[in-house]
Amino acid sequence: MAGDSGSDKAVKLINDFQDISLGKIVLIVIGTWLAIAAVRRVIPYLAARGPSQARLYLLGAVPVIRLLLMVTAVFWVIPIIFNITFQNFLVIAGAASVAIGFAFKDYVSSLIAGVVAIVERPYRPGDWVKIGDDYGEVISVGLRSIRLNTADDNVITVPHLKLWTDNISNSNDGEPTLQCVADFYVSPRHDAVALRSALEDVALTSAYLDYKHAVVVVLKETPFGTHYRIRAYPFDFRDQFLFVSDLTIRGKDAIAAHGAYQVTSGVAYSTTA
């Protein structure tokens, strides 16, 4: 009798096979998959062609919409398959805990970190982030990982798991621009006031400059020379490397025009080392 009772309970965990509508489940899964695929294609397409002000909002909406669609699908399918009672819930949760604890610990940790990332937003699609040694634009935020497109056009997949252990440096944090820095190491014998002013003009006359943000040129003396840093913002962070290149080219001209000469970075780094 006791054995029969246990068997009944186990059977009740899952609905009777004839009551499970496989067609409905397949439709839900396919529908969700199609909806997610559409969201992942249409929204980035519109973001690329629409107003730049709306780009980051649109891209940031992709993972949120996808998560909502998946959660909806899961909560729709579960009652079709399982006989949901409190007792059954405990059984499923216990079994899942054992499986996760032994086999899928990192995977599930990444999934949970992915949900946290969607809520806390340490990075969003369109942001420029540095995780470990990798710096690039977040092109997609999945449930398990994000994909970065680096300046060299390499796509790097970084699991959300890094969220628990690594520092994440977000350069623009949802804003359409970010601060760019151009470094110059100059031999100390020069007119620093004039050169600082010239480097400020270098930034002020750049075609990429967002002149709504202030241009700042800072300098400090180091054992091997004077270290100048131009801090300025391009109007579009997608131009950041062109902007820094432009600042560097014209900054070198300015340094030469002021009779100063640059100390090469090799000398600089070897000296600091």
Added chain:
Amino acid sequence: MKKVDDRDEDETPSFIPFAAFDPPDLPTDERLRRWIARFHALFRRGQEGSFIADDRLQSNTLERLDEVVAPPATGPVIDELEATIQPWLARQPLERRFKLIILPPCDESDIVRVWAEQGKHSCLQPPPRDTLCDATLTLEDLPGSGLLVVSRLERWFIRERGCLATVRNLLEVLEASDRPCVISCNSWAWSYLRTALQADAVMPPGMIFKPFDGPRLQRWFAELARNDLTQGVRFRSSATGKDVLSRDAGDGDGDGEFFARLGARSRGIPWVAWHLWRRSLRRDRDGGGAETTAKVVVEPGEETLWIAALDELVLPGEHPQSALLVFHALLIHGTLTIEELRRTVPAISQSNVVSALVMSGFLERDGDGVRCRAAAYPAIRQGLSKAGYPKDGL
């Protein structure tokens, strides 16, 4: 809508504060159409044709257009400028020695210089562009006496390393001088100078003409079309057949809606509206009113100029970044030669983007240089705004 020859202002209106400039709004149905067109443009692939159909204008000769819509494109702005400056000058002692006039770009006729010459005021000429970066100005270099006019402040600098010193020097000299001074600057250049050089710290708030909305445009174009060479000319809408500049009781008060749309599309800028108006005028090739579906009674001896619907001018969805950089540089500087453009926009050094933009009608040649076409300005501004470029304050 008021009748064409009704005047609600007997006196010439004076300029208004720059911050108060409010471009006319599009009518609601037109705004909806524009949104649909923009949404449609999102899904349009590549460069689908040029945005201005030049061939449709071939039926009207330039000479005839000059007769019925005569240049200059300044409208009553020069009179309004005079009405702004004279009371200020007459009020002694002057509250502030400077009067800053900010004008939208694509002003081909240099309104403030023309006004200064009419009033025989001393006009300080900018140094030639090729020596601009090395130019130095002193108090002794200021011409004449009395009111000093600096037209086109944008001609006093070029966005290149070492070339901002001249405009800084100019502002210092003007500050050191005790003469009253009228300074005009293009709105895009002022936006740059204001934030990059804090030029607004030494200047008063800028002034600008009242926006040219529908009624103002209608009055102006009616006056333009009222001369001996345009006797018997009717300006009829190709959609409705209505005489848009009618002063006849039977025709009502003209087509105010057309001018409301024109005012909104030109953002209240008279020279942009003037170019769009000229572009919209068509001559019926067949001489039988074939371009309209409306039944129109054309009187014997009447010459009809048909007004086509205003094109929605939009930049193609995918435009190269270098084109936007060129537009931005030209809106700040006015006219630039190719060499000057290469110095201010390094991204174009190896490309033929300028030639392509001239051919597609966004830019036009101006002597040795190029500049943005006034008729393309609304589209260019929209494109730059969409791409997140810093804009003027209008």
